[in-house]
Amino acid sequence: MPRRSIKRDFAIAVVIAFLLAAAQIYHVHVGANANQKTQRTRSKIGDVVAVESNRHGFSTIKFLFSALVAAISRSRSVSENLTGATSLPHATLQNVFYNRLAKCGSRSLLTLAGYVARSKGINTESSLNYGDEHPREKLALEEMQYIAGLKPPTFYDRHIHYLDFRKYGLQSPIYINMIREPISRFQSKFNYMKYGDAEERAQPRNLSDINKCVMDDEAFCRSPIMTHYYTKYFCGFDPICKDMSSMEGVELARKHIRDDYLVIGITEEFDNTVRLLEAAIPEFFGGALETWGVIKATLMNRTKTITKDVLNEESVRKLRQVVLYEDYIVYEEAKAKYERLIEEYRIL
Structure with a gap:
């Protein structure tokens, strides 16, 4: 997978992680759904991650980690699907x-x-x-x-x-x-x-x-x-x-x-x-x-x-x-x- 695409996926994963984690903490503070129900959502990079709403401190860290791991996993799987586990040649900003x-x-x-x-x-x-x-x-x-x-x-x-x-x-x-x-x-x-x-x-x-x-x-x-x-x-x-x-x-x-x-x-x-x-x-x-x-x-x-x-x-x-x-x-x-x-x- 091209380095540019991996960096892009990381950036998307981090932004989404912080936004959703912030929303989750807000949700807890207003008292909504304080039980241990697990919510599942799909990020823009196409990976499903779990957020445990009743443990907002631990959930935030777990969510961020899961999103980053998911980005890495997706990047590798796309590369393997396209090239048989061999990265495609791809340009960076060279001449x-x-x-x-x-x-x-x-x-x-x-x-x-x-x-x-x-x-x-x-x-x-x-x-x-x-x-x-x-x-x-x-x-x-x-x-x-x-x-x-x-x-x-x-x-x-x-x-x-x-x-x-x-x-x-x-x-x-x-x-x-x-x-x-x-x-x-x-x-x-x-x-x-x-x-x-x-x-x-x-x-x-x-x-x-x-x-x-x-x-x-x-x-x-x-x-x-x-x-x-x-x-x-x-x-x-x-x-x-x-x-x-x-x-x-x-x-x-x-x-x-x-x-x-x-x-x-x-x-x-x-x-x-x-x-x-x-x-x-x-x-x-x-x-x-x-x-x-x-x-x-x-x-x-x-x-x-x-x-x-x-x-x-x-x-x-x-x-x-x-x-x-x-x-x-x-x-x-x-x-x-x-x-x-x-x-x-x-x-x-």
Whole structure:
């Protein structure tokens, strides 16, 4: 059970205990029900406690103790019911770091986060370095030091590979991300680079048809922004991440996803991703789903690609089995984490 929720239950229990105890003492002093009848009542935290009306001094202490014990018991039982006796990951007022993947719905999530953050008085910062996703080690360390030095609560985003804050003795922020089905991302990225989108944020390139590009192994379709993208992104800056032909990098990427990300959403399930963020980080995302309902239609029209090349079955097969093979392994790890959290937080 999150520490925030436990503290809340304690506070509720204490307030209710004192209020009801005071009422009970008053009741005794006016002579009402001085017998040994036991009254039973249900507090706002859902726990039944007993108050013995004829022993107001002892009853007050017993009531307070019972309420606190009940709060602890309820907190533990909720945690066990949700997670099998394992506490859910939950944010405190730390900084949130969204090291956003490209063409995975990041503009939508950033816009939403901005609206919600402003309504809560939370600071937001976006890196202006859009192109260097894998800077030199010195620059990566400087970026980590900058993020670690931000005053909480701050929502910070950048297109950058996974950063290992603990390796350098730095406080790690709350990591979040969004990931997209790999072939869907491949096609979206290709069309974005070839045609731009409704906001014309990309400079259109003179690229061949997407299927020719895939089947002929043209340079663009084998470039780092198209292949091994998820693997490199979540692997980070460890030396083994340089060799994407090795499964060591894939396994390290999977480990980082399992151990270091509070939430990884799925682009194709954006609404449920927002619900998950609301549940996992209410300090930042509480009320986000309602806001998303207001801005969704306008935002989706702004970010969609107007013209598209479409992959044929042969190209899809080659991408799935060869070109994007490692990325699918990483994607499945992220998807499994997402589905587990959806179940644990009872989103569906």
